[in-house]
Amino acid sequence: MEKINNLLQDEKAPKLPNFKTGDRIKVFVSIIEGDKERVQPFEGDVISIRGSGASRTFTVRKLSSGVGVERIFHFKSPKISKVDVIKEGNVRRAKLYYLRNLSGKAARIKNK
């Protein structure tokens, strides 16, 4: 299976920097509107990294005008052109789902 996964690996897969849960990142995703393609940034905190191999994903959470928005990205997705790590967070958990129940000052992540 591993051999086959290597065989199927997409050359278009992006080379992403190393980041961990708790980091604030900016993901540049290409979206298609009609027949035009443009790059849209999505900035937020990484609250979870799960899976392995071709199906490995990360979840980014941000607050958009007071409403929490989460997006799940595949690590190997050719739709991601770039990821910038804005700051490293200092967290004690691998999954930061508790942030969903917090708001305002309590929902901040400590800097490293």
Added chain:
Amino acid sequence: MPGMLGKKIGMTSIYNSDGDHIPVTVIKAEPCKVVSVKTKEKDGYDALQLGMGAKKKKNISKPELGHYKKHKVDAPFKVKEFSGFEKDKFKTGDEIKVDFFEEGEVIKVRGNSKGKGFQGVMKRHNFGGVGGTTHGQSNRLRAPGSIGASSYPSRVFKGKKMAGRKGNDTVTIRNLTVVKILNEENLILVRGAIPGANNSIVELIKN
């Protein structure tokens, strides 16, 4: 329907040209040898007998060996008959390869599902269980409920869905799209899941 035999390798995911994520099952379909050509005149029906892989010598029974010797082929691991081939084009010893299918084609995949053992009605037949927790109800949450009426018919109807052995059935999944074919490696990738455990033998059937 014409088809061939393959071995389920496992599931993974790939991306299409639009960058969309597609879950795929990888099937290894090594060239299938035509063991014998059945004809209407001789056998009463038209079919191709296809064999896949190689069988260990100690596992070949004498009647099998006779059959393969007659057609001058090596003993395959698994033999299956497929109808619908243009039989004039094939003769014993010919190979059917994975390029028999095309990318984008819609096929059927047939296999034996994983055995689940003795299971209750909720898992086996999607019953709802006995709902409610009042009126004296206790410990009946996963029970089948009533299995029939009383004095008429005074028996349980045949075929009543009850608990029992689940799985290990022949299951056909229709409308699976062929996402990719790797001719050199004899691999075929279909979108979605197929029945059976990894390394189990499946039939790939043309629509």
